[in-house]
Amino acid sequence: MDNRIDVLREEIKQKLSSVGDLAELDKLRVGYLGKKGSITALLKGMKDLTNEERKTFGAEVNKLKANAAELIDKKVEELNRRAIEAEIKLMPVFDVTTPPELTRGSYHPVTLSQRQCEAVFKSMGFTVEDYAEVVTDYECFEAVNIPKHHPARDMQDTYYLENGQLLKTQTSAAQNAILRKYGKNLVENGVPIKAIFPGRCFRNEATDACHENTFFQMEGMMVDKDISISNLIYFMKTMLSEVFRRDIKVRLRPGFFPFVEPGFELDINCEICGGEGCPSCKHSGWLELCPCGMIHPNVLREGGVDPEKYTGFAFGLGLTRLAMMKYGVKDIRDLNSGNLKALSQFTDDDN
Template sequence: MIGKISKLRDVAVAKIKEAGSSAEVEELRVKLLGKKGELTEMLKDLKNMAIEERKQFGQEANALKNELSEIIEAKFKELSANDVKKSLSSGSNFDISLPGTHYKLGSLHPVTIVQKEIEKIFTGMGFNIVDGPEVEEEFYNFEALNIPKHHPARDMQDTYWLENGSLLRTHTSPCQVRAMQKYGAPLKVIAPGRCFRNESTDASHENTFFQLEGMMIDKNVSIANLIYVMKLLLSEVFQRDVKIRLRPGFFPFVEPGFELDLNCMICGGKGCPTCKHSGWIELLPCGMVHPNVLRYGGIDPEEYTGFAFGLGLTRLAMMKYGISDIRVLNSGDLRAMEQFSVR
């Protein structure tokens, strides 16, 4: 078998050196090293050899494979250089040495960049990413989140209703209920996605925006766990210390509930149209999951507790990149997007 390797080498090297075009070299490469090539077929006989013979034959075959690969690569380069010389000497109008046509590549949207960063942070903490439909059922968007019919809390979210009784989801919280029903407890999930509300647009409000909801459920989960995770998240996103404040807030699906505000990074807290001249941006509603929500998700609130939060991805992108008007992000203006995004 070793003799076959040596014979194959002599024949292969000679044929490669004689090749007069790149097509011939490629044909030889496939014939020698391809999935059904001569060397590959030889290696199939390894299983029929004794251990010592198999070891020696394998070493010789691998050495030949590496040698032929180097010779083939060198031949490709030689033929390519010859093509350039022929083109230049023939007086052709086409100069093969000129750089090619530059094609402009697309880039990621600022919200997409921020979303990917946050997903990386949370998956590093053991969270799973879940998704759900944008056209949602009333039960998941409201009732399962402790917002029953005719409850005043529904007025907090101006909703787009569809003729079939469904609606465009007003937040990604329905994904949390679906995750509880599917996976049970313990549970750590985040749900990024697009949301819709019948809002009057201004510098800080849009009718289409992106959120990221998150939830952690386990035994003995407390507000201290919530604060730790939120601080870690914001420090990782902004790569520096940020000024925040936590104040009481009402949300039907958490109890107690909080508003986490971020010191406006557009004006540095002095006041501007983006922060409505308050110096603060409402960024992250959060709180301990309401027992009714746990029950709707099929989890016993006597055994498990948890926290939940809702992060405005669109507003976070505004703070990260210093975008003063939220409407820019949905404008479709590539000139505006390219200065913030990366490939």
């Protein structure tokens, strides 16, 4: 038996010297140290030995086992080191003295527009809130005065999930949560609710130069005592003049939105064609930018705010369309195309 231990010890050393990869090494390990391995098999013959012989022989087998495991671990380290060295040799050589490329990327035009709007509204005391893209039917519709089976739902074909939730069609889905979050401070401390909440929206609709199934909006709302339409117009014109860095021609026309009363469409003179008419503005010279109006009493009430004491305005600014006007993008589909050649041209001195 002792002779067999010496034979296995030398055999393991010889085989380890010729092992070329980790897979082959693992087979060798199992062949000697596994449950049916050669070293394990030595222990099966111990039943024919005396107690004293078993004690001596068992100790020798354990030494062999420990020695084999140590040799295999060293071989693993050696093979890993070889693999790293081989990979390093394949790597291209870099000249550290070569000047770096000065070309750098830029933020997406929608991101630039969003950050500019956020900065403007922050300067006017608004907080910036974040909200989920996957919402409940209650959040997206019922909480903003669009009950089930209401015809207004036909205006927003929606992507529903199997669990009954949906991809929000409008940033208005956050209105109820914002009202409840800040309503207590409004009532107890008289602090107005002033918040904006930008986000990505989804609608299952045909795409063209000015419509996409995925787009960005920025909802905004202000609630306090004696808030009027004039407050809404002031804040919107201030924001647009700051973003475009000049006075922008706008128009306010009546529009129906269930969550505001009265409701308006705030249109901006098309910056792409200068108001002459093009595919981006459907040849009207105007681009619908911001559905807005005075928050409907039902929406205030649903958010825990007494409409007899407080009024407010809300707007849904189209960030994607705003970016089109600011950067002269003629087709809205370019913004979601992932075309680096088209998007890399946008930079901004303030970002």
